[in-house]
Amino acid sequence: MQNKEKIERCKLSLTGLSIGDALGDSFFAYIRTMEDQVSQKSLPRAPWYFTDDTIMSFSVVKILEQKGEICQDELVQMFAKNYLRDPRRGYGATAGRILKEIARGVPWQKISQEVFSGMGSMGNGAAMRAAPTLAFFFISYAETLSI
Numbered sequence: 001m002q003n004k005e006k007i008e009r010c011k012l013s014l015t016g017l018s019i020g021d022a023l024g025d026s027f028f029a030y031i032r033t034m035e036d037q038v039s040q041k042s043l044p045r046a047p048w049y050f051t052d053d054t055i056m057s058f059s060v061v062k063i064l065e066q067k068g069e070i071c072q073d074e075l076v077q078m079f080a081k082n083y084l085r086d087p088r089r090g091y092g093a094t095a096g097r098i099l100k101e102i103a104r105g106v107p108w109q110k111i112s113q114e115v116f117s118g119m120g121s122m123g124n125g126a127a128m129r130a131a132p133t134l135a136f137f138f139i140s141y142a143e144t145l146s147i
Contacts (some may be wrong), residue, residue: 003065003068006064006135006136006137007061007064007065007136009135009136009138010060010061010064010065010132010135010136011061012135013131013132013134013135014054014057014058014061014132016131017053017054017057017128017131017132018050018054018057019048021050021051021053021054021128022048022049022050022051022054023043023044023048025048025049025050025051025090026044026045026048026049027044049089050089051089051090052083052089052090052091052095052125053090053124053125053128053129054089054128055082055083055086055089056079056082056125056128056129057128057129057131057132058082059075059078059079059082060075060129060132060133061132061136062078063075063078064132064133064136070133072108073108076102076108077102079099079102080099080100080102080103081103083095083096083099083100083103084099084100084103094115094116098111098112098115
């Protein structure tokens, strides 16, 4: 399969993820408002804003498009650069601190070991970044299930 087809699948995945991210983020409101919307099966009012999870997923797709694989050092630099461009997208305090340190030149391997006892992220954003990665490397259902 050609790289162009793989990237198109990644972009389709990213489109769905970004819409879901923005919809989900729009529910961070008063509990009563959320309950009303759900019970009435109505969507939150526009505009919907995507979060850091979409920005970071976009970075994954960009690296896959440029390199054809995940290049950790370059991906982390892109994460940090995009954080500095728009730090108010919902990054957690720890993620923000890590990305600022990386942008200042601290190796990501060092700074990531200093939080959460070296266990990595405690959020759910990695699940969003997994989808475009799978879309890129997917060959067939049978092969995916056999891995």
